[in-house]
Amino acid sequence: MSNDVVRALELVTLDVAANAVGKTPHNIRDYIQRGRISKYNDKGEHITRAKNGELRVSLKEVKLFLDLVNQGIEKHHHAGLHPELGFHGLAEYKRTKHVHRLHPYLGKFIPQLVEWFLTRYFKEDDFILDPFMGSGTTLVQANENKVHALGVDISPFNCLIARVKTDKYNTTKARQEILDAERRTTLFSKQLQLRGEINNHPSDDAEIETTIAQLMEGCDSEYLRAWFAPRALLEMLYYRWIIPDYEYRDLLRILLSRAVRSSRLVPHYDLATPAQPLQPGQVYWCRKHSRHCTPIDNCITKIHAYSEDTARRIAEFESLRSDKQTFVVQGDSRNIDFQTILSNTNLAGRCFDGIFTSPPYVGQIDYHDQHIYAYELFGFPRQDELEIGPKKSGKSKQAQQNYVDGIAAVFRNVMPMLKPDAKIFVVANDKFNLYPDIARLSGLQIVERFHRAVTKRTEQGDDPYQETIFMLQRHNQFKYYSLQSLLRIPITA
Numbered sequence: 210m211s212n213d214v215v216r217a218l219e220l221v222t223l224d225v226a227a228n229a230v231g232k233t234p235h236n237i238r239d240y241i242q243r244g245r246i247s248k249y250n251d252k253g254e255h256i257t258r259a260k261n262g263e264l265r266v267s268l269k270e271v272k273l274f275l276d277l278v279n280q281g282i283e284k285h286h287h288a289g290l291h292p293e294l295g296f297h298g299l300a301e302y303k304r305t306k307h308v309h310r311l312h313p314y315l316g317k318f319i320p321q322l323v324e325w326f327l328t329r330y331f332k333e334d335d336f337i338l339d340p341f342m343g344s345g346t347t348l349v350q351a352n353e354n355k356v357h358a359l360g361v362d363i364s365p366f367n368c369l370i371a372r373v374k375t376d377k378y379n380t381t382k383a384r385q386e387i388l389d390a391e392r393r394t395t396l397f398s399k400q401l402q403l404r405g406e407i408n409n410h411p412s413d414d415a416e417i418e419t420t421i422a423q424l425m426e427g428c429d430s431e432y433l434r435a436w437f438a439p440r441a442l443l444e445m446l447y448y449r450w451i452i453p454d455y456e457y458r459d460l461l462r463i464l465l466s467r468a469v470r471s472s473r474l475v476p477h478y479d480l481a482t483p484a485q486p487l488q489p490g491q492v493y494w495c496r497k498h499s500r501h502c503t504p505i506d507n508c509i510t511k512i513h514a515y516s517e518d519t520a521r522r523i524a525e526f527e528s529l530r531s532d533k534q535t536f537v538v539q540g541d542s543r544n545i546d547f548q549t550i551l552s553n554t555n556l557a558g559r560c561f562d563g564i565f566t567s568p569p570y571v572g573q574i575d576y577h578d579q580h581i582y583a584y585e586l587f588g589f590p591r592q593d594e595l596e597i598g599p600k601k602s603g604k605s606k607q608a609q610q611n612y613v614d615g616i617a618a619v620f621r622n623v624m625p626m627l628k629p630d631a632k633i634f635v636v637a638n639d640k641f642n643l644y645p646d647i648a649r650l651s652g653l654q655i656v657e658r659f660h661r662a663v664t665k666r667t668e669q670g671d672d673p674y675q676e677t678i679f680m681l682q683r684h685n686q687f688k689y690y691s692l693q694s695l696l697r698i699p700i701t702a
């Protein structure tokens with residue numbers, strides 16, 4: 210266990226923990242005995258039995274637990290947090306290891322959570338499905354765990370992120386292409402600066418003037434013109450323009466999109482869900498840096514920041530990946546025809562051994578909108594209206610009912626492709642207690658609930674919350690269900 214992890218856990222004795230949170234050592238011991246908080250030794254290792262003087266608790270975990278108790282989402286005595294699923298000591302760089310940081314994504318889970326379940330419930334060469342794939346965390350982790358995986362997502366851009374993360378590369382060539390695109394854009398950027406682009410002064414250089422005119426002609430997006438400073442806009446349009454010169458175009462698109470996202474005219478503390486753009490050069494009080502800042506005026510700084518980083522990350526994953534297959538499918542999970550999709554692959558005829566997924570939740574995120582800059586830049590078609598539970602539809606009773614129907618329709622569609630004993634894991638912060646209904650409508654039963662505190666998702670604010678991983682299996686009374694599904698007879702509640 211590294212010193213970093215020990216430090217991150219803030220390991221202390223029971224007395225110190227009790228003092229720090231205004232409880233008695235007896236209270237802290239009680240939380241341990243009831244499985245609310247974990248037991249560690251002084252090296253930060255989980256232990257089941259402590260030798261004399263060895264027992265430590267994580268002060269961070271104790272505070273988090275009491276915070277959740279105060280918020281009413283955790284109790285002192287029952288249905289507690291799973292001691293191993295908090296990942297309290299996990300450093301940020303591990304949660305975003307290799308390709309998981311190729312592009313930001315609001316609402317992704319950490320790979321270690323996927324790994325925990327894959328290791329315990331699946332074996333090598335199994336085949337799993339993620340019908341709400343998002344940025345592909347399940348697929349990447351499944352590949353590392355030597356498990357085949359298929360992911361579906363309605364958002365074309367999310368599919369691009371997932372494909373780029375899971376694609377195989379000649380990493381030397383990919384690196385060369387990334388660095389070449391960076392070099393060419395740097396040259397263009399220098400020309401822009403010489404030209405005094407910031408003040409928009411045309412130069413005598415006919416070639417650069419023609420390039421700029423062509424780039425601006427190719428940009429009919431009001432959004433791009435409003436959310437980027439003039440120089441940033443030209444640099445990103447230039448990068449987009451040269452992408453067709455390379456083999457690994459999607460990789461370059463993701464790199465560019467990441468750079469573009471960080472180059473918007475937004476406050477540094479508000480990259481995830483900015484409401485409106487600042488003006489170029491506008492001074493604002495920055496909550497992130499505790500000083501006055503101005504928004505970024507260029508894109509090349511971010512292209513520099515992410516070029517080497519992208520090359521390194523794909524090379525790192527390349528050295529870890531297995532030969533198992535990953536499939537990325539764009540579409541609506543309520544009606545994907547899995548058999549046809551798999552028919553031309555070497556997994557044709559196979560059923561899924563299980564599912565690991567985190568569906569959207571009612572009224573929380575608009576998944577297309579969070580990457581609006583990428584849709585505007587690349588012109589991908591959007592299918593917002595097919596998102597289940599979008600933020601723009603709110604959280605009303607009707608929205609909840611639509612959500613239940615939508616998620617249940619996905620499970621019913623998948624059912625014919627599931628092995629009879631398939632294990633289904635669904636990660637959800639089920640505030641409205643909708644999953645019992647969803648299970649019933651899908652012919653599934655909830656066989657176990659794992660509760661975990663979430664403190665490690667980036668970009669969802671700092672407030673910890675609790676989420677549940679529902680483990681579901683086919684309901685016994687629905688043993689005949691598979692036949693019904695094969696015949697596509699809709700199940701009624």
Ligand SMILES: C[S@@+](CC[C@H](N)C(=O)[O-])C[C@H]1O[C@@H](n2cnc3c(N)ncnc32)[C@H](O)[C@@H]1O
Nearest residue numbers: 317318341343344346362363542569576596597
């Ligand atoms: C919570 S996110 C999944 C995040 C993912 N676990 C990750 O780590 O990146 C839910 C995803 O469901 C997708 N989604 C919403 N409605 C869908 C539908 N009808 N069919 C397929 N995917 C859908 C959204 O686009 C979103 O990417």
